[in-house]
Amino acid sequence: MGQLLRVQNFAVSRDGYGAGEGQSLERPFGHADPDALHGWAVETASWPGRTDGGGSRGLDDYLVRDFSHGIGAEIMGRNKFGPVRGPWPDHEWRGWWGDEPPFHTPVFVLTHHERPSFTLADTTFHFVGGEPAEVLEQARAAAGGLDVRLGGGASSIRAFLDAGLVDTLHVAVAPVEIGGGSRLWESPEELLDRYHCDVVPSSSGVVHHLFWRR
């Protein structure tokens, strides 16, 4: 199969939203409650921020710990990178993740506004325009033969899905309604003409949807 484009651990509400309305520095997910979307991942032993040696080691943990396996680059939308919109006022904003971002690979941020690349620890952020296929080509070239992760948000995933570029897609559907914001789908059934799907309920309350190409 060569280098896959993979969506991993992307969480949406039951009504299909990956984030709410009004994203800001204080509320990266807008009016949506981040815990309701991502609590299932935070509770696992493999969650990157965990230092207490605890956490669950069941189904959710398998999915969380697969995050970086076999991945050589990430593509993310500008709204995942940060709350700044329009032309960059300066280059102060360097992502939500502090001095040690959890990516450990090149990251390609989708934007129409030019900005120089920069490096934090072992993660280098590049800012790229162009069509999804062109961006994917750049990310594959930088991935050292490994797969590329498509990190979200919802509108970036939609753009790559609509271009037919996504090979596998893991979406965790959380038991919450958001009602508005950045939407991935009205229903996972929209993808069933093009993808196989394993629907796997977890004891944490989310329902994992694991898609791969037909």
Added chain:
Amino acid sequence: MGQLLRVQNFAVSRDGYGAGEGQSLERPFGHADPDALHGWAVETASWPGRTDGGGSRGLDDYLVRDFSHGIGAEIMGRNKFGPVRGPWPDHEWRGWWGDEPPFHTPVFVLTHHERPSFTLADTTFHFVGGEPAEVLEQARAAAGGLDVRLGGGASSIRAFLDAGLVDTLHVAVAPVEIGGGSRLWESPEELLDRYHCDVVPSSSGVVHHLFWRR
């Protein structure tokens, strides 16, 4: 948590058998049908023997591809290593796996009968006696800080479970009855006093049981 002892992708029948009666060179799983136990894994994209680029990429694939992640050594029972019983008549038998075994780490084979270590490609087999805790100590020392996989068969897993040494346990329960042979349990419920368990049915027909310590 330090170095975990993990059982991964171990398949048993609905009545709890990991292999049937009468293991031999021709029938490594005795009278049991290997496909009925392991077909779910063979059908995945990540199955080590696959070269056609196909295979499923859903739930079963996540479990199969986790096989070697974070693992630095394996412990296996002598009956997993081969069909020879009693004192070694010679050192001709070098495992079921040909010149390139799928382990890529040191492997510790449980036996009361001494035999020199040997290496095939990047897998070295050691032959060790002693109590489970002593063997685990040796395997941990060889694992370079990584986890240790307990590869089976059923009686080896039982011995380490009964000694309280297993940290996580993934057992795929296949929709088949075997009726006799090497048995892991009468029911997965036997472990619930000591372990959490996620019970996860797969579209392939097996039911994954993912245990971790309480």
